[in-house]
Amino acid sequence: MARNSTITSSTFLLVNFVPFRLNRLADAVSRDLSEIYRDRFGLEIPEWRVLVTVGQRRECTAQHVAASTRMHKTRVSRAVASLTERKLIERVSCIEDGRELRLCLTKAGKKVYEVLVPLALERERTLLAKMSAGHLEGFIAALLELEDALGLNGE
Amino acid sequence: MARNSTITSSTFLLVNFVPFRLNRLADAVSRDLSEIYRDRFGLEIPEWRVLVTVGQRRECTAQHVAASTRMHKTRVSRAVASLTERKLIERVSCIEDGRELRLCLTKAGKKVYEVLVPLALERERTLLAKMSAGHLEGFIAALLELEDALGLNGE
DNA sequence: ACTAGATAGTTGCGAGCGCAACTGTCAACG
DNA sequence: CGTTGACAGTTGCGCTCGCAACTATCTAGT
Numbered sequence: 001m002a003r004n005s006t007i008t009s010s011t012f013l014l015v016n017f018v019p020f021r022l023n024r025l026a027d028a029v030s031r032d033l034s035e036i037y038r039d040r041f042g043l044e045i046p047e048w049r050v051l052v053t054v055g056q057r058r059e060c061t062a063q064h065v066a067a068s069t070r071m072h073k074t075r076v077s078r079a080v081a082s083l084t085e086r087k088l089i090e091r092v093s094c095i096e097d098g099r100e101l102r103l104c105l106t107k108a109g110k111k112v113y114e115v116l117v118p119l120a121l122e123r124e125r126t127l128l129a130k131m132s133a134g135h136l137e138g139f140i141a142a143l144l145e146l147e148d149a150l151g152l153n154g155e
Numbered sequence: 156m157a158r159n160s161t162i163t164s165s166t167f168l169l170v171n172f173v174p175f176r177l178n179r180l181a182d183a184v185s186r187d188l189s190e191i192y193r194d195r196f197g198l199e200i201p202e203w204r205v206l207v208t209v210g211q212r213r214e215c216t217a218q219h220v221a222a223s224t225r226m227h228k229t230r231v232s233r234a235v236a237s238l239t240e241r242k243l244i245e246r247v248s249c250i251e252d253g254r255e256l257r258l259c260l261t262k263a264g265k266k267v268y269e270v271l272v273p274l275a276l277e278r279e280r281t282l283l284a285k286m287s288a289g290h291l292e293g294f295i296a297a298l299l300e301l302e303d304a305l306g307l308n309g310e
Numbered sequence: 311a312c313t314a315g316a317t318a319g320t321t322g323c324g325a326g327c328g329c330a331a332c333t334g335t336c337a338a339c340g
Numbered sequence: 341c342g343t344t345g346a347c348a349g350t351t352g353c354g355c356t357c358g359c360a361a362c363t364a365t366c367t368a369g370t
Contacts, residue, residue, distance in 0.1 A: 012272045014207050014224065015308065018279050019184045021298060024225055026181035028305045029174045044356090052169050063318060069169065070179055072358060077320060099318040099365045117167045124173050130304035131297045138293015142286045143176060149285035150183045153170065199326085218348060227328060232350060254335045254348040 029127060036119045041112055046071060046079035048116070051105070054089055055113040059104040061094075070152065088112060184282060191274045196267055201226060201234035203271070206260070209244055210268040214259040216249075225307065243267060 014020050030045065037043040043051065053065045066076045080103065083089045088109035094100040105113060128136055147153050169175050185200065192198040198206065208220045221231045235258065238244045243264035249255040260268060283291055302308050 012207060012211055012276070014204060014211070017275070018283065018295075018298075019181075019188045019275075020204070020224075021302065022177070022181040022184055024307055025298065025301055025305070026174075026177040027225075028307055029177055032305075033174045046356090049169060049175070052167060056167055056169070061318075069175075070182075073319070074321085074358065075356085077318095078356085081320090097318085097366070101319075120172070120174075121167070127301070128173065131300045135293045135297035135300060138290045139297035140173075142290035142294035143173075143180065145286045145290060146180055146282070147176065150180070150187075152179055152183055201326090216348075228349070229328065229351085230326085232348095233326080236350090252336070252348085256349075 032127075033120065033123055036123060037116055041116070044079075046075050047083055050076060050079045050083060050103075051088065051109065051113060052117065052120075054103045055105050055110070055117075059092075059102045061100045061102065063100070065103070083109070187282075188275065188278055191278060192271055196271070199234075201230050202238055205231060205234040205238060205258075206243065206264065206268060207272065207275075209258045210260050210265070210272075214247075214257045216255045216258065218255070220258070238264070 034045065034048075037048040049069050049071065050065055053069060054060055062073065062076050062080055065071070065080075066073045069076075071079075080089065080091070084091055087106055089103050090106055091101040091103060094102050131139060189200065189203075192203045204224050204226065205220050208224060209215055217228065217231050217235055220226070220235075221228045224231075226234075235244065235246070239246055242261055244258050245261050246256040246258060249257050286294060
């Protein structure tokens with residue numbers, strides 16, 4: 001149970017407050033992970049997310065990236081522009097719907113993808129290994145419950 | 156276990172990647188919580204954190220806030236300036252050490268603190284209630300393990 | 311066909327952030 | 341004492357972000 005369990009505000013400690021702890025943890029994990037895609041390839045979080053989202057399908061739209069990553073569409077737009085400029089992805093106008101731009105990885109983009117993904121998975125494994133087996137199970141299950149309750153996966 | 160468990164990059168799914176999921180979750184939780192301090196008092200996250208950190212002691216320095224919340228000192232500095240301008244905290248130059256500024260809540264600040272903290276705890280309780288009892292226990296324990304492993308509490 | 315509203319994506323703008331450099335103060339050491 | 345380095349806190353600068361507004365395209369209703 002959380003340690004801020006009483007109502008009396010005089011005992012409130014920010015370091016025991018779960019929303020704060022989640023933010024701080026997510027920040028530290030992101031910072032650690034960013035070493036992989038920033039230091040080696042000069043990519044930032046939005047570009048990394050777009051790259052792997054596009055990479056896990058043959059092609060997709062910016063709209064799909066925004067919806068599945070829950071990033072603001074302008075953030076996606078700028079990441080796509082940056083990746084296009086670096087020739088890691090290609091934008092192809094769609095024939096069926098002239099508003100859409102089909103995104104897909106270039107050869108160089110696929111190469112980066114193939115290098116980054118195993119490294120990222122390795123980092124994730126290292127992170128998860130910091131938890132004891134019993135807690136890890138509860139952690140992943142709880143994560144899923146929270147995501148579902150907050151509507152983060154489907155609407 | 157995480158669902159991205161194989162090395163083969165072709166099966167990588169961002170939505171199963173724990174660092175991403177943590178970020179997305181922390182973001183959603185923060186957004187939900189910010190309704191309390193933003194919509195009602197026009198405070199942003201940095202101000203909220205400074206307010207409650209100062210409020211949980213009689214007085215403290217900006218340095219202490221930065222260290223205990225792991226916020227950048229400039230972010231703290233600006234939040235302190237903002238709260239001072241709104242007359243929610245006071246800056247008193249320290250006699251023993253002329254570099255420090257002792258921070259403490261004003262009467263108005265204490266009032267805001269007394270209102271906000273119970274509301275925030277209520278939100279936290281609502282959040283935690285979304286997890287089943289068994290998972291909650293593992294979640295909190297795992298959170299602590301991760302924080303310790305990443306050096307987020309003590310150095 | 312024409313108009314009205316929805317949708318995909320881009321862009322100008324203001325706000326917030328981190329970095330590096332700065333000011334002012336303290337402590338140590340010759 | 342005076343100098344040097346550490347430390348508390350602030351500020352200028354450049355960058356990123358989200359919002360709102362925009363363009364271009366599609367869809368539906370008349």
